Amino acid sequence: MSTPIAFLKGHGTENDFVIVPDPENALDLSRAAVAALCDRRAGIGGDGVLHVVRSAAHPEARAMAGEAEWFMDYRNGDGSVAEMCGNGVRVFARYLQHAGHVAEGDLTIATRAGVRTVHIAKDGDVTVGMGRARLPEGDVTVTVDERSWPARNVNMGNPHAVAFVADLAHAGTLYDAPPVSPRAAYPDGVNVEFVVDRGPRHVAMRVHERGSGETRSCGTGACAVAVAAARRDGTDPAVTGTPATYTVDVPGGRLVITERPDGEIEMTGPAVIVAEGAIDADWLARASG
Numbered sequence: 001m002s003t004p005i006a007f008l009k010g011h012g013t014e015n016d017f018v019i020v021p022d023p024e025n026a027l028d029l030s031r032a033a034v035a036a037l038c039d040r041r042a043g044i045g046g047d048g049v050l051h052v053v054r055s056a057a058h059p060e061a062r063a064m065a066g067e068a069e070w071f072m073d074y075r076n077g078d079g080s081v082a083e084m085c086g087n088g089v090r091v092f093a094r095y096l097q098h099a100g101h102v103a104e105g106d107l108t109i110a111t112r113a114g115v116r117t118v119h120i121a122k123d124g125d126v127t128v129g130m131g132r133a134r135l136p137e138g139d140v141t142v143t144v145d146e147r148s149w150p151a152r153n154v155n156m157g158n159p160h161a162v163a164f165v166a167d168l169a170h171a172g173t174l175y176d177a178p179p180v181s182p183r184a185a186y187p188d189g190v191n192v193e194f195v196v197d198r199g200p201r202h203v204a205m206r207v208h209e210r211g212s213g214e215t216r217s218c219g220t221g222a223c224a225v226a227v228a229a230a231r232r233d234g235t236d237p238a239v240t241g242t243p244a245t246y247t248v249d250v251p252g253g254r255l256v257i258t259e260r261p262d263g264e265i266e267m268t269g270p271a272v273i274v275a276e277g278a279i280d281a282d283w284l285a286r287a288s289g
């Protein structure tokens, strides 16, 4: 029998992850292995995997090793690779604290979208500097059944289409990815957010994530929603010169997003470790095919 592989389970506003500490990048976490881990019946279950690797030990992160000791090698539930995961980076920071690698306060984490700054507060919430949004030009349309909505193309390191709708139920079951057109606007696929107003600078959303399906929360998605809402509401900080803060309710909780006049975005929310265990390495090897 092979040596078991340590894992933890954690979530941020119920966007849940299998955390696999692998400081020296010794594991071969294939696409099939990640999908098996995330399987909610035959595996551990999660929206994605947070593979915890020292930046110096990962080819995609080596160049960031001087700025951030740890690299979040994030994978979606189907095993695909994504550039960024906003809830994931908060849970990743919570894991580093839990494992004694870092203390409360400020730290940096390398991601495929670049180095992110994180603050672990005494009250338990974790804030992450999400960088700036990009807003590619061009009209985008999201469709569910017989309804279509104009959507805003927002890139938070990963791609989003944000549609303001009259009722979140209009998003339907979200079992399948809602069609977004033109497809050429998103050559690598897209995360789709459906948004309703709850009050001044307060919205609620549902999301269909690329590579994971409908999830209970998406941090980059919540940031994309806040950015789109600010442009719609005339509160774009680059225009008004004052920060815009939006409360974004997700099915799994609440995130608070602030965009500053220089475009930098901060997101605050909870991050929780719920379990620790050991993966049967032989099972994982078989699952990897």
Ligand SMILES: N[C@@H](CCC[C@H](N)C(=O)O)C(=O)O
Pocket: 015, 076, 081, 082, 083, 084, 085, 086, 087, 088, 158, 159, 191, 209, 210, 211, 212, 215, 217, 218, 219, 220, 221
């Ligand atoms: N849940 C994440 C986003 C994860 C990546 C996304 N599915 C993609 O493929 O871009 C978040 O909290 O940001």
